[in-house]
Amino acid sequence: xxxxxxxxxxxxxxxxxxxxxxxxxxxxxxxxxxxxxxxxxxxxxxxxxxxxxxxxxxxxxxxxxxxxxxxxxxxxxxxxxxxxxxxxxxxxxxxxxxxxxxxxxxxxxxxxxxxxxxxxxxxxxxxxxxxxxxxxxxxxxxxxxxxxxxxxxxxxxxxxxxxxxxxxxxxxxxxxxxxxxxxxxxxxxxxxxxxxxxxxxxxxxxxxxxxxxxxxxxxxxxxxxxxxxxxxxxxxxxxxxxxxxxxxxxxxxxxxxxxxxxxxxxxxxxxxxxxxxxxxxxxxxxxxxxxxxxxxxxxxxxxxxxxxxxxxxxxxxxxxxxxxxxxxxxxxxxxxxxxxxxxxxxxxxxxxxxxxxxxxxxxxxxxxxxxxxxxxxxxxxxxxxxxxxxxxxxxxxxxxxxxxxxxxxxxxxxxxxxxxxx
Ligand code: ASP
Ligand code: MG
Numbered sequence: 001x002x003x004x005x006x007x008x009x010x011x012x013x014x015x016x017x018x019x020x021x022x023x024x025x026x027x028x029x030x031x032x033x034x035x036x037x038x039x040x041x042x043x044x045x046x047x048x049x050x051x052x053x054x055x056x057x058x059x060x061x062x063x064x065x066x067x068x069x070x071x072x073x074x075x076x077x078x079x080x081x082x083x084x085x086x087x088x089x090x091x092x093x094x095x096x097x098x099x100x101x102x103x104x105x106x107x108x109x110x111x112x113x114x115x116x117x118x119x120x121x122x123x124x125x126x127x128x129x130x131x132x133x134x135x136x137x138x139x140x141x142x143x144x145x146x147x148x149x150x151x152x153x154x155x156x157x158x159x160x161x162x163x164x165x166x167x168x169x170x171x172x173x174x175x176x177x178x179x180x181x182x183x184x185x186x187x188x189x190x191x192x193x194x195x196x197x198x199x200x201x202x203x204x205x206x207x208x209x210x211x212x213x214x215x216x217x218x219x220x221x222x223x224x225x226x227x228x229x230x231x232x233x234x235x236x237x238x239x240x241x242x243x244x245x246x247x248x249x250x251x252x253x254x255x256x257x258x259x260x261x262x263x264x265x266x267x268x269x270x271x272x273x274x275x276x277x278x279x280x281x282x283x284x285x286x287x288x289x290x291x292x293x294x295x296x297x298x299x300x301x302x303x304x305x306x307x308x309x310x311x312x313x314x315x316x317x318x319x320x321x322x323x324x325x326x327x328x329x330x331x332x333x334x335x336x337x338x339x340x341x342x343x344x345x346x347x348x349x350x351x352x353x354x355x356x357x358x359x360x361x362x363x364x365x366x367x368x369x370x371x372x373x374x375x376x377x378x379x380x381x382x383x384x385x386x387x388x389x390x391x392x393x394x395x396x397x398x399x400x401x402x403x404x405x406x407x408x409x410x411x412x413x414x415x416x417x418x419x420x421x422x
Pocket of ligand 1 (some may be wrong): 010041049187201202205206
């Protein structure tokens with residue numbers, strides 16, 4: 001029997017009606033039973049849902065934002081379906097549920113849980129539209145709620161996978177459906193043991209594809225993107241980029257660690273562990289080979305530039321005449337761990353520790369509050385972390401015109417700059 005294949009389509013590949021039609025064209029000769037289609041929210045829907053939550057928290061009116069979001073999906077559906085199609089009442093229903101949910105007061109204490117329940121609508125609606133459209137044009141597929149098989153803990157917004165349970169769910173409940181039909185499902189969302197909706201972290205749909213692949217012993221995963229594959233820099237930010245035809249799991253994972261946004265950082269590990277190849281292909285040129293990520297066994301030495309935006313530099317200075325020792329670093333890391341903040345860059349001096357972390361709502365405030373009795377803390381927001389992997393030269397000043405460099409660090413294999421627009 002042929003092995004399961006996973007296709008993942010991100011927000012850009014379903015951002016409007018013609019994108020959905022293009023997705024269907026890609027599937028026309030490729031769709032078969034034993035295939036899972038993982039779909040993200042359409043276009044910038046997740047950001048729009050985050051905005052609704054933000055407005056609701058400030059007790060501001062959400063009706064115009066919510067109408068805009070509904071109309072966006074409605075216009076897409078008008079283009080894809082006949083006027084009497086059931087998708088229109090389903091859409092009404094989704095937005096009714098969403099509005100009902102947003103009537104509840106949202107506070108700092110329940111924010112994460114509400115966040116997951118609210119943003120999940122992006123994926124639920126998008127996957128429903130895609131499945132209905134595929135069926136409409138004769139590509140029969142079935143819709144499945146990912147929360148029925150992606151089992152997580154209750155860390156809302158950053159839920160951890162219960163691999164054993166997820167595998168069991170997939171093998172027991174999903175496999176038998178896949179034996180008969182292709183399945184369309186959502187990326188990014190799961191459910192905790194109480195059945196409450198969770199999410200896996202922003203851009204987590206790639207990770208969903210990898211989770212399903214390992215849990216179903218799939219043959220491959222293909223992520224369809226608006227770029228030709230994995231490039232040695234983001235083509236939206238840099239010129240003259242080069243495509244990697246092949247990449248070792250390890251090198252790809254390293255690139256995502258430093259911030260390459262082409263694949264979600266958590267995607268590679270489960271695939272590498274089970275030896276499942278990952279293809280990154282262009283939905284604009286579906287026939288082109290793209291990039292194959294697998295156990296290549298060697299590094300590709302092309303210099304690679306990775307940019308992480310929305311970074312915060314936090315500097316912790318000792319309050320007396322002591323020097324920085326393990327103990328202080330330990331104290332800081334303990335707090336970072338408690339707040340689930342990852343350090344993207346670290347530099348220590350005799351009397352201070354500087355770290356770079358992602359900008360995250362409330363987290364900086366919590367970090368500062370928890371450590372302000374032990375250190376003098378300063379921070380700068382709105383920074384960028386630029387990393388060059390496999391640098392082929394010493395001088396990278398051409399990469400930073402118009403930027404002030406706050407910190408710099410280099411090793412044999414990487415050069416990093418923390419920078420701010422002048
Ligand atoms: N829709 C979610 C997000 O925008 C998940 C994803 O796109 O992978 O973060
Ligand atoms: Mg997205």
